[in-house]
Amino acid sequence: xxxxxxxxxxxxxxxxASVWPFLLGVIFVQANYQHVNWGVTGLFFVAMLLFNMAVDxxxxxxxxxxxxxxxxxxxxxxxxxxxxxxxVNRIFALMASMAVVAGAIGLYLVxxxxxxxxxxxxxxxxxxxxxxxxPRPLSGTPTGEFFAGFTMGYMIMLITVYxxxxxxxxxxxxxxxxxxxxxxxxVMAIAALLLANNICDAAEDLSLNRKTIVYYLxxxxxxxxxxxxxxxxxxxxxVSVVLGDLPKWSLLALISVPLIVRNVRxxxxxxxxxxTFILAVRSLGILALVTVVSELLGLWLG
Numbered sequence: 397x398x399x400x401x402x403x404x405x406x407x408x409x410x411x412x413a414s415v416w417p418f419l420l421g422v423i424f425v426q427a428n429y430q431h432v433n434w435g436v437t438g439l440f441f442v443a444m445l446l447f448n449m450a451v452d453x454x455x456x457x458x459x460x461x462x463x464x465x466x467x468x469x470x471x472x473x474x475x476x477x478x479x480x481x482x483x484v485n486r487i488f489a490l491m492a493s494m495a496v497v498a499g500a501i502g503l504y505l506v507x508x509x510x511x512x513x514x515x516x517x518x519x520x521x522x523x524x525x526x527x528x529x530x531p532r533p534l535s536g537t538p539t540g541e542f543f544a545g546f547t548m549g550y551m552i553m554l555i556t557v558y559x560x561x562x563x564x565x566x567x568x569x570x571x572x573x574x575x576x577x578x579x580x581x582x583v584m585a586i587a588a589l590l591l592a593n594n595i596c597d598a599a600e601d602l603s604l605n606r607k608t609i610v611y612y613l614x615x616x617x618x619x620x621x622x623x624x625x626x627x628x629x630x631x632x633x634x635v636s637v638v639l640g641d642l643p644k645w646s647l648l649a650l651i652s653v654p655l656i657v658r659n660v661r662x663x664x665x666x667x668x669x670x671x672t673f674i675l676a677v678r679s680l681g682i683l684a685l686v687t688v689v690s691e692l693l694g695l696w697l698g
Contacts, residue, residue, distance in 0.1 A: 580632025643694020
């Protein structure tokens, strides 16, 4: 396997969806508590990245192994395992190795920090596997966008916050709600990315017996839901600033609105994977960049 094939297999371009909430968590802790435990935070970053890569490998592995004979052409020309003639057993071994290392680091962090991390970690591992594995993968149901956005956008940020506050009494139910609000823009952008993918793959998903939310809402309804995700994300950012959980400079991220609107309109016009799915990817990248930069400015200038 070449390096480029490996990077494609682990979907390296999509890693911003996990790194972004992690950075938001670090900024949130620094802005509100002026304290970061770099040791445990760094270990979590490694475990998170490894597990995220394992999940993406599993997605490709499950799609390839579960596709029947009627999907032979799809396996050969679309799925990366078939396109690059990769050995299925080696792909499984690679995926399992990454998951085991991530799990070992996670258990060490549980030993250091406490049982709340175990609960959050088990939830993330279950969603990570069940998203593409199990008898009825979440990715093929109407709940796929919710679980992806919630787990990556919120849980990664929440765990990051917990690891920096586990030695204090600050980690409460109220704080979890505040973190949910502050992570809202990431949660919604990640959910929108998955929804855009499902909108573009609507016909293919049906052929693979996957009934996503697009099947139930129809393309037009799914497109309006797609647009509403960004609205909710921006509103959550504004409310977090008003409540004082994010620096006022975070509102600078609103300069991205015209770019996001343009990308949303592009998907409304055309829903073709190779042409317009990239618009949702760009929107995720734009929002990640402007929110992290604006919040960092708030830390430095506030």
